[in-house]
Amino acid sequence: MNTERKEPTYLCTDGQVADKSEIARRFLETRTRLNDNVDKADNYLVKRFYNIDHNTYLEGAIPAKYKELMGLVVSAGLRCDDCINYHIIQSFRLGVTRPEQEEALNVALVVGGSIVIPHLRRAYELLKELYE
Amino acid sequence: MNTERKEPTYLCTDGQVADKSEIARRFLETRTRLNDNVDKADNYLVKRFYNIDHNTYLEGAIPAKYKELMGLVVSAGLRCDDCINYHIIQSFRLGVTRPEQEEALNVALVVGGSIVIPHLRRAYELLKELYE
Amino acid sequence: MNTERKEPTYLCTDGQVADKSEIARRFLETRTRLNDNVDKADNYLVKRFYNIDHNTYLEGAIPAKYKELMGLVVSAGLRCDDCINYHIIQSFRLGVTRPEQEEALNVALVVGGSIVIPHLRRAYELLKELYE
Amino acid sequence: MNTERKEPTYLCTDGQVADKSEIARRFLETRTRLNDNVDKADNYLVKRFYNIDHNTYLEGAIPAKYKELMGLVVSAGLRCDDCINYHIIQSFRLGVTRPEQEEALNVALVVGGSIVIPHLRRAYELLKELYE
Amino acid sequence: MNTERKEPTYLCTDGQVADKSEIARRFLETRTRLNDNVDKADNYLVKRFYNIDHNTYLEGAIPAKYKELMGLVVSAGLRCDDCINYHIIQSFRLGVTRPEQEEALNVALVVGGSIVIPHLRRAYELLKELYE
Amino acid sequence: MNTERKEPTYLCTDGQVADKSEIARRFLETRTRLNDNVDKADNYLVKRFYNIDHNTYLEGAIPAKYKELMGLVVSAGLRCDDCINYHIIQSFRLGVTRPEQEEALNVALVVGGSIVIPHLRRAYELLKELYE
Numbered sequence: 001m002n003t004e005r006k007e008p009t010y011l012c013t014d015g016q017v018a019d020k021s022e023i024a025r026r027f028l029e030t031r032t033r034l035n036d037n038v039d040k041a042d043n044y045l046v047k048r049f050y051n052i053d054h055n056t057y058l059e060g061a062i063p064a065k066y067k068e069l070m071g072l073v074v075s076a077g078l079r080c081d082d083c084i085n086y087h088i089i090q091s092f093r094l095g096v097t098r099p100e101q102e103e104a105l106n107v108a109l110v111v112g113g114s115i116v117i118p119h120l121r122r123a124y125e126l127l128k129e130l131y132e
Numbered sequence: 133m134n135t136e137r138k139e140p141t142y143l144c145t146d147g148q149v150a151d152k153s154e155i156a157r158r159f160l161e162t163r164t165r166l167n168d169n170v171d172k173a174d175n176y177l178v179k180r181f182y183n184i185d186h187n188t189y190l191e192g193a194i195p196a197k198y199k200e201l202m203g204l205v206v207s208a209g210l211r212c213d214d215c216i217n218y219h220i221i222q223s224f225r226l227g228v229t230r231p232e233q234e235e236a237l238n239v240a241l242v243v244g245g246s247i248v249i250p251h252l253r254r255a256y257e258l259l260k261e262l263y264e
Numbered sequence: 265m266n267t268e269r270k271e272p273t274y275l276c277t278d279g280q281v282a283d284k285s286e287i288a289r290r291f292l293e294t295r296t297r298l299n300d301n302v303d304k305a306d307n308y309l310v311k312r313f314y315n316i317d318h319n320t321y322l323e324g325a326i327p328a329k330y331k332e333l334m335g336l337v338v339s340a341g342l343r344c345d346d347c348i349n350y351h352i353i354q355s356f357r358l359g360v361t362r363p364e365q366e367e368a369l370n371v372a373l374v375v376g377g378s379i380v381i382p383h384l385r386r387a388y389e390l391l392k393e394l395y396e
Numbered sequence: 397m398n399t400e401r402k403e404p405t406y407l408c409t410d411g412q413v414a415d416k417s418e419i420a421r422r423f424l425e426t427r428t429r430l431n432d433n434v435d436k437a438d439n440y441l442v443k444r445f446y447n448i449d450h451n452t453y454l455e456g457a458i459p460a461k462y463k464e465l466m467g468l469v470v471s472a473g474l475r476c477d478d479c480i481n482y483h484i485i486q487s488f489r490l491g492v493t494r495p496e497q498e499e500a501l502n503v504a505l506v507v508g509g510s511i512v513i514p515h516l517r518r519a520y521e522l523l524k525e526l527y528e
Numbered sequence: 529m530n531t532e533r534k535e536p537t538y539l540c541t542d543g544q545v546a547d548k549s550e551i552a553r554r555f556l557e558t559r560t561r562l563n564d565n566v567d568k569a570d571n572y573l574v575k576r577f578y579n580i581d582h583n584t585y586l587e588g589a590i591p592a593k594y595k596e597l598m599g600l601v602v603s604a605g606l607r608c609d610d611c612i613n614y615h616i617i618q619s620f621r622l623g624v625t626r627p628e629q630e631e632a633l634n635v636a637l638v639v640g641g642s643i644v645i646p647h648l649r650r651a652y653e654l655l656k657e658l659y660e
Numbered sequence: 661m662n663t664e665r666k667e668p669t670y671l672c673t674d675g676q677v678a679d680k681s682e683i684a685r686r687f688l689e690t691r692t693r694l695n696d697n698v699d700k701a702d703n704y705l706v707k708r709f710y711n712i713d714h715n716t717y718l719e720g721a722i723p724a725k726y727k728e729l730m731g732l733v734v735s736a737g738l739r740c741d742d743c744i745n746y747h748i749i750q751s752f753r754l755g756v757t758r759p760e761q762e763e764a765l766n767v768a769l770v771v772g773g774s775i776v777i778p779h780l781r782r783a784y785e786l787l788k789e790l791y792e
Contacts, residue, residue: 034781037788045451045766046780052444053774056242061231066198070205070239075775077206077379078243079608080739082778099193106573107202110188111210113377114581115341115603118610120574121562128565166385169392177370177583178384184576185378207379209775211476212343214382238441245773246449247471247737250478252442253430260433298517301524309502310516312712317510319705320638325627330594334635337598338605339511342639344475346514363589371598374584375606452770457759462726466733466767473643473734474771495721503730506716507738509641511605607740634705642713643735646742648706649694656697 005055008064010093017089021129027085057090065094069104076108076116076123084123088130098131137187140196142225149221153261159217189222197226201236208240208251216255220262230263269319272328274357281353285393291349321354329358333368340372340380340387348387352394362395401451404460406489413485417525423481453486461490465500472504472515480519484526494527533583536592538621545617549657555613585618593622597632604636604644604651612651616658626659665715668724670753677749681789687745717750725754729764736768736776736783744783748790758791 018025038046057067068091075083091101105123109116150157170178189199200223207215223233237255241248282289302310321331332355339347355365369387373380414421434442453463464487471479487497501519505512546553566574585595596619603611619629633651637644678685698706717727728751735743751761765783769776 031781034785038781038784041762041784041787043762043766045448046762046769048444048448048451049769049774050777052441052448053242053777055441055444056238060235061229062198062201062235066194066201067235067239069194069198070202070236071243073202074206074209074240074243077377078209078775080775080778083243083775097193102569102571102574103192103194103199104202106188106571107199108206109377109574109577110185111203111206111215111378113341113373113380114375114577115606115608115611116377117578117581118608121559121566124566124569125562127569163385166389170385170388173366173388173391175366175370177580178366178373180576180580180583181373181378182381184573184580185381187573187576209773210379212379212382215379234437234439234442238439241442241445241773243774245737245769245776246445246771247474247476247479248773249446249449250476253427253434256434256437257430259437295517298521302517302520305498305520305523307498307502309712309715310498310505312708312715313505313510314513316705316708316712317513317638319708320634324631325625326594326597326631330590330597331631331635333590333594334598334601334632335639338602338636338639341602342511342605344511344514347511347639361589367588367590367595368598370584371595372602374581375599375602375611449770452766456763457757458726458729458763462722462729463763463767465722465726466730466764467771469730470734470737470768470771473641473738479771493721499720499722499727500730502716503727504734505641506713507642507731507734507743509605509637509644510639512641630701630703630706634703637706637709642709643738643740643743645710645713646740649691649698652698652701653694655701 005058005060008057008059008094011095012093014089014093017093017130021126023126023129024085024089027082028089031082031086065091065096068094069096069100072101072104073108073111076105076119077112079112079116079119081119081122084119085126088123088126092130098127101127101131137190137192140189140191140226143227144225146221146225149224149262153258155258155261156217156221159214160221163214163218197223197228200226201228201232204233204236205240205243208237208248208255209244211244211248211251213251213254216251217258220255220258224262230259233259233263269322269324272321272323272358275359276357278353278357281356281394285390287390287393288349288353291346292353295346295350329355329360332358333360333364336365336368337372337375340369340383341376343376343380343383345383345386348383349390352387352390356394362391365391365395401454401456404453404455404490407491408489410485410489413488413526417522419522419525420481420485423478424485427478427482461487461492464490465492465496468497468500469504469507472501472512472519473508475508475512475515477515477518480515481522484519484522488526494523497523497527533586533588536585536587536622539623540621542617542621545620545658549654551654551657552613552617555610556617559610559614593619593624596622597624597628600629600632601636601639604633604647605640607640607644607647609647609650612647613654616651616654620658626655629655629659665718665720668717668719668754671755672753674749674753677752677790681786683786683789684745684749687742688749691742691746725751725756728754729756729760732761732764733768733771736765736779737772739772739776739779741779741782744779745786748783748786752790758787761787761791 014028068087072087146160150160200219204219278292332351336351410424414424464483468483542556546556596615600615674688728747732747
């Protein structure tokens with residue numbers, strides 16, 4: 001069972017996010033540099049995995065913004081700072097509000113427990129830079 | 133930063149879910165029986181934790197149905213069959229469609245990897261009973 | 265830095281635990297049967313690992329009963345039902361009270377989050393059989 | 397950087413494995429039944445993920461039998477009984493010996509710790525049925 | 529079943545710990561700065577979660593020092609450096625000796641496996657600064 | 661069931677690896693410094709665990725190079741950067757080629773999902789320094 005997928009409409013670019021937040025800027029720069037290196041390796045299965053990954057968050061039966069927030073929740077539940085930063089930034093670019101980001105993080109906190117708190121603290125620092 | 137929270141409106145009861153699906157019925161019966169035993173123990177911190185847990189999924193800045201789906205994604209990413217069953221049932225009761233359930237499970241599959249597949253298979257069996 | 269280790273004094277045998285609790289009886293029987301099969305394989309590294317494992321929970325700087333409860337907390341935090349059953353039974357055999365077992369489980373619940381709840385429910389069923 | 401991939405040569409069929417081992421037979425039957433249900437759902441991203449998953453274990457720079465054993469190690473380290481069963485069976489079909497299976501499980505035991513032991517016990521029961 | 533809870537008696541302050549250990553000082557400063565930012569956000573569910581978290585480690589049926597060590601074991605088993613630092617410091621403040629800290633870490637090492645070793649190494653660096 | 665174990669033959673030393681790769685050099689220096697501190701503590705169970713850990717990766721029924729790659733796969737699946745670095749370096753020292761390293765990482769990526777990607781990116785940076 002499949003719904004048509006299409007690219008979401010971002011309200012701002014990575015560059016504009018980087019201008020608002022130093023944490024985001026450093027994260028995006030490192031990510032780009034390391035991804036360029038992965039791209040050069042040109043590994044067939046890695047490229048296919050990245051492609052599926054991209055397709056997972058498109059507009060579909062569930063709006064893209066909620067899928068990015070789902071990515072945030074599971075990333076926080078699995079405790080991956082890079083993944084948390086990425087999905088907070090993507091959600092921000094899709095117009096997600098700060099209360100929505102916080103509610104998504106609450107799901108991760110309650111499901112994942114206090115072990116999530118150090119990641120929550122760092123996530124709130126990024127939220128502050130993006131939304132204040 | 134907090135949005136007003138309120139109880140979501142369920143489109144059907146646990147009993148009606150149990151009538152549609154044998155998997156759901158067995159899950160809900162066992163869950164009720166074991167929770168009754170936990171309730172009898174009357175542990176203060178457990179009760180407070182259950183209370184926070186309940187509050188996490190109320191209507192708020194994010195609609196309850198998407199929070200239940202977020203619970204589903206993180207439960208599948210963390211590979212907990214009971215939690216997956218619970219959030220699929222809650223989402224169903226809030227009117228979530230099957231394509232929405234599948235898209236949420238896709239986020240969990242891509243984030244969590246093939247180790248999620250055995251749980252995905254069991255989740256699809258429950259989806260079949262609920263939606264067909 | 266090492267403290268002298270010695271075997272703890274159990275207040276009852278596995279058999280007596282099995283007489284009190286059907287859950288414990290089934291768990292111990294399956295565990296014994298499967299361990300006998302592992303023993304027959306006589307794998308050198310497995311035997312050495314089992315030996316370290318045994319030594320970890322002896323009386324030492326920390327009393328054995330608290331080490332068993334630590335084993336319970338980390339087992340519940342890592343969500344392993346067999347391990348939870350094992351450490352609840354060992355703790356019971358060392359005279360740990362039910363409030364102590366519940367407080368240990370609370371640490372696991374708060375650190376590990378709601379994903380621990382299905383295991384908590386099953387643990388409380390075992391506690392009921394052992395302590396009532 | 398990519399090496400040509402090709403299908404590995406299996407020394408026996410799933411059916412022959414099922415004839416040797418009751419545990420394998422039950423596992424394979426349930427897996428087939430549940431996978432048929434997933435196939436019927438015909439979810440585009442699930443199908444693509446299954447396809448990548450299949451391609452990961454082909455003959456390549458690393459012989460298929462060692463990739464199956466790698467799948468076994470990470471499955472045991474992540475504590476997924478279904479995945480452990482699957483990779484033990486696939487390894488067996490590729491001619492992996494019992495000492496090789498045990499050494500792979502030892503890597504998982506040492507990396508993953510005693511929390512792996514309940515899965516190791518069940519894995520050894522399957523090894524016994526397949527190799528004795 | 530609940531035992532009266534009360535605040536534990538600390539033998540020294542965070543400031544005194546920071547004076548003994550540079551690792552502790554940096555950890556406590558960052559934690560305070562990030563927690564202040566979380567506090568300002570004033571999220572209702574986060575505050576309630578923090579409150580439960582605080583209550584979990586009070587004196588009760590189990591002495592506070594053993595509960596902090598339980599927090600250490602599950603934090604090391606779940607591999608969270610910030611949480612490990614926090615519980616080592618709290619245990620130190622409650623008079624836990626170095627052999628007790630090491631025995632607790634041994635439970636985490638054996639249950640969690642060699643994947644815990646990088647965290648164990650960093651924990652021992654903190655232990656050295658606190659106890660030597 | 662046990663096969664004779666013996667030390668593998670390394671094609672180069674840690675020092676030679678450090679000369680090729682700055683990432684490897686920093687990792688190995690920190691690891692040595694922290695391990696020296698652990699060694700000084702002279703904890704009996706830690707020493708025994710380290711000893712088992714060493715024995716797990718010796719030549720045996722499975723060649724040492726494939727066991728190091730298994731260690732890499734489970735380390736990446738469990739998302740431990742230090743462990744990933746360690747096993748990439750050990751595999752390199754045993755003559756493992758870059759395509760073999762990439763195929764092993766692919767198993768971890770597919771089993772562990774996109775949450776592995778940040779670790780994969782960092783692993784590819786180390787691969788670049790070692791193999792280019």
